[in-house]
Amino acid sequence: MSGFAWAAFASGLAGAAGAALAVMLVTFAIALRKGVHRIVDVAWGIGFAAVALVSYGLSAGEGDDVRRLVVTVLTVVWGLRLAVHIGRRGRGHGEDPRYEKMLAKAPGNPQLYALRKVYLLQGALVWLVSLPVQAAQYLTGPLVWWAWAGAVLWAAGLAFEGIGDHQLARFKADPANKGKIMDRGLWSWTRHPNYFGDFLVWWGLFLFVCQAPAAAAATVVAPLVMTFLLTKGSGAALLERHMADRPGFAEYQARTSGFFPRPPRRG
Template identity: 75%
Template sequence: MNGFAWGAFGTNLAAGAGAALAVMLVTFLVALRKRLHRIVDVAWGLGFAAVALISYAMSNGHGDGVLRVLVTALTVVWGLRLAVHIGRRGHGHGEDPRYAAMLAKAPGSPDLYALRKVYLLQGALVWLISLPVQAAYYLAGPPGGWVWAGTALWAVGTVFETVGDAQLERFRRDPANKGRIMDRGLWSWTRHPNYFGDFCVWWGLFLLVCGNPAVAATTLVSPVVMSLLLVKGSGKALLERHMEGRPGYAEYRARTSGFFPLPPGRARRG
């Protein structure tokens, strides 16, 4: 994997930015019509899928055919699964309290404020975090060990996300669990199996380009930014601030790992 088409990759970066921007602008127009900005969360996964698909088209004649198909499949499957899950979860509900609180304090037009602070920001993050995906299309040579290691890590992350989301959805559907803390299945090993899954998925996609040290160094910022968002930004940290004070949460937090899975009770012993 020594060859890399830097010039074509640069052109792809512009096309990827256009794809991410188009998804967010279309979503913004739909949100204005529905008066519901929470649908931007659905566009998060769709944005990555769009970047992967436009990169596949742009990279025709470059890179390795097997790797191009593989990175497209991994990214699109992850993005569509997430979009469908979030869409189903929010169907029939009103505005997300996070966006309602933010827009209530917006200076000037709340919609234009949302466009700047939510849609365009998320579009920029989609482009930045997808750098390894875009780069993978331009790597020459057959897939090697790094590619298969990355695919395996992606699979681990996808299992954690999918199973964790399904367990939480089933728990919430049971009226007997109203007001209770979800502490079963994967949620007894980590307080955030879905965020840990995201973490694995994006480090796995980064591993796809690690066969080329220069490309890996250029795109390392992407999984780092995603990790910071998951742990310190809009993921784990934000959710835990929301959960603080709920009955039983302090006990759950004491006995359950905060991010990386550990056997139940190991957090307290640690």
């Protein structure tokens, strides 16, 4: 039989929010020193790892120890892999064009504008999207099939985004592919294997809470928000607008799924 420590969970929300805020404020300070705001993308994954670790510490003695450890490890592994990947990808590059454009149009002090519109917003989203990770720490009772299904979904998602990122990095490293559209491997089945992988990861983590229906109902907003971000917000939709004028992209769109993987269309 599973229970849920509602009072402890509620009191732990502030600590998790503090962890997300601390990561973003430290990142903002580093960005000011370096003069490059693109490092906030690295902080996205680190923020989730920090929230998971703080929630693990705050929930000691409240939830099932095995679930607490598993959910924390899965979140930290995902977050750090993403942070390392983005950090390596951006090494040696200047400012991200997205942030250059935003700062150029910022009213008032552009740095304070970036703090509000990028860092604090991302911190709030990290806290919100990680609600299932926080809640899972306060769930009592042994792991049941919901959790094992979640672990399988998480593993599939991590593999999907990791393989997709690796395939894209190898493609871009070949000078012969300069200016071409990546349409091989997983990228022939979906135009966004990395985002689809994230989608699986966060729905998988949500399943760890589902053996407590009330807790699941209270936190389902988290994977829904992540799904929106990946498909309509700052993920796939934004990237596709950026690539719309690339030669061959319209043809790639016509034959390749926009999100959920499927075999490419023929002809």
